[in-house]
Amino acid sequence: MTTMDEQDNIDDDQVSKIKEKHAELEQMKERYAKLLLGEDMSGGGKGVSSALALSNAITNLAASVFGEQNKLAPMPEDRKKRWRREVSWLLSVTDCIVDFTPSQQTAKDGSNMEVMTTQQRGDLRINIPALKKLDAMLIGCLDNFKDQNQFWYVSKDADESEKGVQRSDKWWLPTVKVPPEGLSEESRKWMQNQKDCVNQVLKASMAINAEILAEIEIPENYIDNLPKNGRESLGDSIYKSITVDFFDPMQFLSTMDLSSELNVLDLKNKIEASIVIWKRKMHQKDSKSSWSSTVRLEKREQFEDRAETILLLLKQQFPGLPQSSLEISKIEYNKDIGFAILESYSRVLESLANTVMNRIEDVLYADNMAQDPSLPANKRTTSSRVSLGASIDPTSAQSPGHTPTGSPTSRTLSDFMGWSVEQDGPETTKSNSSPKSEDTENEKYQSKSARILSRTKNSYMEKLEAYGLRSPTVRH
């Protein structure tokens, strides 16, 4: 009897497995079909390019999977599964993107010859595994909160008396409650650790995103819509302040109205546009004679340099700025499928990391409040990105050459990823304090990823240092 039952169970199991596979295949077909149609369901071929279709698909998938992640708790299993499955469909496109590399091959008779072999395109080979790792780390980090009992959430609809602490004005989020005396010392340390870890993920995904965006060609469309010259793009007053004889970027910024995000973004757009204009003009001048120009070449180079400095400072001071019009334009008109996937994947991870970061900050803030209720509430009510960026003292970023320490701690991603990248002594020892569970999880990746990171790490880290800590727009 029992064997019969078991048999039945196994059969049932297999049947359901087959059904599941079948459903997956069907879903996959549908998804790919939509990508192929470029979102134009009429089939008339008026849809978007494959690159944009993939980029949109990743963005939308992330929005629907991570959109509801407003607590520090493991993601529900079904959503986790869905994310893994569907993102793997989209990422699988990158497996087919190859380039040729010469390689030595020994023929049967022992003679050596050089043949062209194909392998995955370099940028994908390096960045996709790194992003996948970051992805796994973030989801793993959320899983870590499974057993914590030091804080809990109270629904936003609860009675005022029962409500916990709301750090920012995000009324739609559940409020955080901590024990009256705050978190335990151990758990506070652990939270800090999680925060550091997520912070590193955030920085790494940001760096990859910035790198890819920089690599995407400036679209013709953007160039066509540029004003004729830098003066027109910047407006007279800004143009004047940039072209003065003695230019001090900090001074310049202090005269600007940077009170709202909109203003900052506007300034960033203008500066970016004029950089493109000047660069193009300098380039054109190379071939033409320059005597006709009202602005001399060296001058232009100098202005362009100044504008770049301002851009850098803006990035440091306002890390959470939304995408500029140049960036949006690049994403929209990019035709390179590899870039499209890297950009969107890194962007959604950046966004998720930022969300998790904010949730951790919420808890830490509630803890602070519990410990010291007299703490003025408004001290930290500004949005999270400012608190994130708070560790960078704007005044410390006096010159672009000066690299501010980007994170609250000087730990790097590799500490958390367990990758054996050479580090200064004290920092490497710190990595031992990272949560145990993570270490074991990371070991799987260690051997493979270490190589990858060590190659890319420098550029990421340099960039990170240069940018300071920028948190992405919160995309809820």
Added chain:
Amino acid sequence: MAASVSSSKEENDNNNSRSSSSERCCDESYSLSADVSESESSSSFSGRRDDHGAASSSLTSSPHAAFRTVSVTDSIFPPTPITFPLFGGKDDVMVWEKKQPRKQPDTDLSEIDMMKERFAKLLLGEDMSGGGKGVCTALAISNAITNLSASVFGELWRLEPLALQKKVMWQREMEWLLSVSDSIVELVPSIQQFPGGGTYEVMVPHPRSDMHMNLPALKKLDAMLIGMLDGFCDREFCYVDRGIVVAQGDSCDAYPSSVSAARPSVRQEDKWWLPYPKVPPKGLSEDAKKKLQQCRDCTNQILKAALAINSNVLAEMEIPSAYLETLPKNGKECLGDIIYRYITADKFSPECLLDCLDLSSEHHTLEVANRVEAAVHAWKLKERKKQLNRPKGKRSSWSAKVKGLVADCDKRSSLAQRAETLLRSLKHRFPGLPQTSLDMSKIQYNRDVGQSILESYSRVMESLAFNIMARIDDVIFVDNATKQSESLSIFNRGGLGGRPVQKRMSPSPFSIQHTPYSSPFATPTFCSSPMQNLCPIKDDNRLKEAAQSCKLDGPMLADLDRPWTYAAGNVPSNAPERH
């Protein structure tokens, strides 16, 4: 029958020059592929790659592909860095790159992987560099269907059930490709009832009407053809390789000795690789013969249906501006003096004109069709331009017919009409004509995914039906000959055109060629290499060179001079009527 994807000579030249930047080997083998008439077995170039899968043609589509018949034959290919996976002719043996690991993944997983890979390539538009320089989705799908059919049906030389793995591959991959059509919808207004009474109008998605009508029909035709092939499992006739017939000469008792003796040599045969049907000494039984005839009739109907769908879809496609731009300035230039004179004469009879023209070969006929078609559109284009300039110009159609009163424009429109009539007559007379350059241009520049699916699917069904019918005809012919004890081979059947016909099933000529990345993967390069051990190399220098440059020592055969669908001169007799 405008079915084969065959490229005209010009097209080949274009391709060659376009691909000149690509690797030499690909270049060479591509020219082969394009020129091979009725090439039936294919060789897909693949530089050594880590994931062998990417080598385009569906047979090679995945390292995980569950083809258990894959075998490696060292003897045929010496170790070279570049090896050619050959889909060896008659026995469905695929010769793979040697270093291919033979995994045995669980099949569910592999299907998912294969599907991912297939769709990824479509998304990349065959540009494996990922740079977005690939072809548009419509063309990518059209190419994929064409290439898939070339690898599955390319070797349909016998009336026998399709090998299981090919059938599975065809059905599975077509399902994937056709799944795109499931998402193609149009919004139609629909009246819905409120629960509490009253109605409201909403737009609901509905399958696009052309897809809704034609796709199920095509699927049905597909199933019928495959089913028919399956029905040939217990046939009374069998096949003998031609090489064997010749080698054994008189000892082959199945034929009157004069059969092989009468034939000059294998080398001079067209379609020499087609196996020879062999019927029982007394011919087929009455039943078998009846069944065969039924199959033929049925196939003929399928062929007509596929043809009708194909020409409808092609007619519906927009004329690409690229085509219009290349048109000569005026109709005279298009047509050439003789035809122009005929067409502008006072009295015009298309049939008379056709009788005068040299339509002896398909090549010539197609040339005429192209010219006439070009003239039609050149005239129409001019007229449209005129109308734009003079929007108030009033023209009544009858004035065109009134001699002496014809204004310039009216004359032009009447000429266009005449040319159209001529084209219709021509197509009527030669229903099996390959695609005209306008058709090819439409396929190449079409951006409508729905139309591209319908066009390519109907085209490959048409080719398949044609080939099945041709094979049935072969058997019927041999049967008749045997019964009459005539010492004839199918190749000597004078009345029927002398040679067996075979519709070419070749990979799409529109696969992109311009990046060094793409070519080896985008285009399965086909060269005919049936019966490796039996056949001599055809005496063709170009081929030899090509073969050498590809470091391929195996014999390669191709019919370089005639990229046409079937043998010259026998079109009307065997081709079904176009209605």
